[in-house]
Amino acid sequence: MNGRTAKIEFWYDFASTYSYLSAMRIEALAGAAGVAVEWRPFLLGPIFAAQGWTSSPFNLYPAKGRNMVRDIERLAAARGLSFVLPAKFPQNSLMAARLALVGAEEDWIAPFTRAVYAAEFADGADISDRVRMGAILQSLNLDSERIFSRIERPDLKDRLKQQTGRAQGHGIFGAPSFVVGAELFWGDDRLEQALEWARRG
């Protein structure tokens, strides 16, 4: 290890179903492997738009969408997780991503991310709803009014755009993605492999 801590970057969009699966297990797996997790929320929308997609591929290609739901139902059941596809899918993840960036500055991004995903994919909640997101912040003993004003500041909005640009720079085209050094892994089913890559250094 040469004194460096092994680390993995976890790139996710709050609207992404497979990112939910990874968010709920990455800390336990990374902890067991001795790997530090860096949480990297970004927006898939601009990346999808750049490849000519106007919605999630799970909506554009219905057979793929039906398989995704069934696949996640099976995986969630095996992992003891609830799963429901929200009435509106994909959801607008902009507010959640901006809030998460504040959480990255203040070190509550991991529990916040898990709480948002649980609201969205276990309860079917609307994560673009300010009241629901405020309740999540308060459940973490955070001052929601202060944080909601923080995400209105231009520097915070710019940081999300920059983070999405960095995702594209890594070659990211879907979520979740895992970056270990120069190596990119795509999909919840590559999490173990990415952690092994990080562990081996």
Next chain:
Amino acid sequence: MNGRTAKIEFWYDFASTYSYLSAMRIEALAGAAGVAVEWRPFLLGPIFAAQGWTSSPFNLYPAKGRNMVRDIERLAAARGLSFVLPAKFPQNSLMAARLALVGAEEDWIAPFTRAVYAAEFADGADISDRVRMGAILQSLNLDSERIFSRIERPDLKDRLKQQTGRAQGHGIFGAPSFVVGAELFWGDDRLEQALEWARRG
């Protein structure tokens, strides 16, 4: 088991890189699980065309294509397999699929399928080349001239169209796919899960 043999249908297109990975390991894994394999070659082309794609998504979306190559390099290395993307990708898999249907009638489809994938993705060979495909048939001690005339018969051509239609009927949109009863699994990374589903009955 109620006296029935557990079985899995392995749906694959000879042009599919991830199907290569599954073809090389499915018999060993299925044998260990006590599950019989039914080999189901089909053509992805008409299914892709029906969703508006004019080529492989790995060509249409270059970031996805780069990730696929690197992902398969990593997986192949871990499994002791060679991997090279052929100069032309995807290849025309029509002749190979028709030959494989003859192999299904005559019980040489499994070794034939593995030999075609190894030629294509370990050696980079052109699987639409009749000379190369003839050499593969001969390496299996088969009468290649007899089999090449068999695949010109309309009933054989129709059977491939019907098989591709059945794939669509199962909701198949990519390859490899695994069908166990009414359950569809997509992707080499779902093979273990599909076998477990078949084993549990």
